[in-house]
Amino acid sequence: MTSRLRLLPAAALAAAALLTVTACTTSPPDRETVQLTAVTPEAAVTTAASGTAAERAVETSRVLWRSSPVVVLAPADDPDDVAEAAEQGERIGVPVLLAAAGVDVSAEVDRLGATTVATVGGSTSEDAVPVDVDDAEVVPAADLEPSGDPEADSSTLVVVSGTDDAAAVATARAAGAEVLPLPEGVTDLQQDASVVSAMGASEADGTLVVGSAFADRPHLEWSVTAARSGTELPGGGQRIFPDRRFVALYGAPGTSALGVLGEQDVPATVQRAADTAASYQASSDRPVVPMLELIATVAAGDAGPDGDYSNELDPERLRPYVQAAAAAGQYVVLDLQPGRTDFLTQARRYESLLTEPNVGLALDPEWRLAPDQVPLRQIGGVDASEVNAVSTWLADLVDAHSLPPKLFVLHQFRSSMLRDRAAIDLSRPELTTLVHVDGQGSQPDKQATWRALHDGAPEVAWGWKNFYDEDEPMLTPEQTMTEVSPVPDLVTYQ
Template sequence: MSTTGESPRVLTVTNRHRRGRRPPVVLVAVLAACALVAGCSAAADPAPAAPAPATTAPPAPTTTAPPVPELPGGDTVVFPGRRMAALYGHPGTPSMGVLGEQDLPRSIERAKRLAADFQPLVREPVVPAFEIIATVADRVPGADGDYSAEMSVDELRPWVEQAGRAGVYVVLDLQPGTTDFLTQARRYTELLARPHVGLALDPEWRLEPGQRHGVQVGSVTAAEVNRTSQWLAGLVRERRLPQKVFLLHQFRVPMIADRQAVVTTHPELATVLHADGYGTRQEKLETWNALHAAPRPTGLWWGWKNFIDEDSPTFTPRETYAVRPESPVFVSYQ
């Protein structure tokens, strides 16, 4: 029974009793019935539902980038904090440097012994290294016509992989002939994407059309160097790699005539000016001093090359580190 349906009837009975002045018995009964109906209705109503427990939204998924791998010797910045002592040359070719005088396992051991010779002279770790001539200046144009013989990635891969496992840093050296450094560097993207592999440019072997190796000493513009360094720095950022050695060989000022325009501000790269050239002690120091005196950008690190057979005599490790105005952080032996 609905309480809403009873309301008109209750009002009619009450008015009639007031007109006849009779005891309101019927009214009391009706009111009692209404109260009973209201009580039953209230009892029948369900209790209000308990509020639903508050729900906490699951945390949004987060992706944490993998850490940047460390360099041989620790950390992710090349210099300062370490030095490098390297065997230079072409695998299997003894005439091109000491790296080619023995097989890969013995090259690793020789590089470690070389680093150990330098270690007592400095506090920072001296890391063993290879500087591998990946593209070799050639007197004939070859199938691609660029006067440069390129090692394949497959040929270089064992040297890069085994060196990395042994804690040996690797620098790939380019002698590009009549092609440009960036074109050759891109050939080795797979290897340069390894955290322990850097890049060296050798302007002596960068020819203009019509020039020939052994007739002219090559050269490179700062613009070409900068295009190469910009690409390499981008690879470091894209692959989340530690800082790389970016090494520029030079023994004559005209080899990089506008060297002051070379960009050295890429934080992804440690740009090293590597003083090449052989001869007597006096001749080597004259080359070193001339390279320091020529216009140059700020932010350069310095390297030095010792020629075991051609120098007379070869600098000892102590003599090498003693050169001034600054001690070289990258020393190679050819």
């Protein structure tokens, strides 16, 4: 057999280890020192997500290995052989491949420069090897001994979904990569708090996700980089619903006229939010997280210097609330009442706050006025195109900063406030959209509005508002949880 051993110059090796190969023969074995090259992928996020374990084993090898004169090979349809191959590959420190119909294992053996194929299950016959390796020597994997030299070192976090990828996992561990098996049933990297914590703790440079569950996953790179940040939302993890329920205080800093949030200073506001949320926990089937909904721009009765009938608060005036809420494990939503200007123009003013992971955004179309309208004289409304412009900008901001998803709230108590609601874009996973039904008055009227706005609604989360003074009567926490159906994801107090 001709040797096809291809060694790279030492200076070109990204990571290397030495391996002693001993072939089992009737005469004393020849020993040759060969060099392995494991690498860290150039891309921040790579995938091995094809439909079969054999394909994913090849993909993992391609990502993490530049060369290896030895590979371990097993038939993909024999679980015992696969398990033994994985054990041997990890012990020896070389890639593990699986032979299966339609998978070009020979091409990967050739790419790696492998001159030795290590088999499991007792057969060393070249005819028994299920792929074309005519130029390679076939030996039992058990007869190969790793040297005592340092292991390969690929600075890669390998996240594995399911239990079918023993070969890929062994290939990753042989490369010196860090392997993170996902908990059973978990395929969303951002859902489970323990996964986010583990990914955030990793110091690896790159990330490889392994598993067919990741095939064609939209915005996977953002999902991975957000999870790698390790930043969790109040309540844990990085998915807003259905893992929590919010209970919020609504208002503007420094004034009680616009809601209960402004009736006390920052520390007392945070404490009041915590107490209000706690009153719901006994009736809630989810953890209840306190929230502050801060009115960042306040609709005004006069045009003001800029003529837009909206007073914009300085972001730095809101920052103490954001910081105190974050320290207390609370979420914040910035509420926009734009008057005669548009929502996107106002949202951009608060970009510095919206880059905080615990801050979302609310649009209040009641106060989105036409050029000839004035607050409190008419009830405004907004087209889906303007909502979509804001959501695209906000989702791009989340993506650019590798943030967890943000809550995107749309206030509505009559159909005209969200014109062409069916055209609102809900495709961006960086946002969780919630329609907040914030009408006031008698409970029969409020319930009728709640049902009417649910009719034909898109698939969104839902919010309910309790008014201390205007509701007749205001529901208790238990009543809110039992009499409002479906049960709200967010309950706000004003």
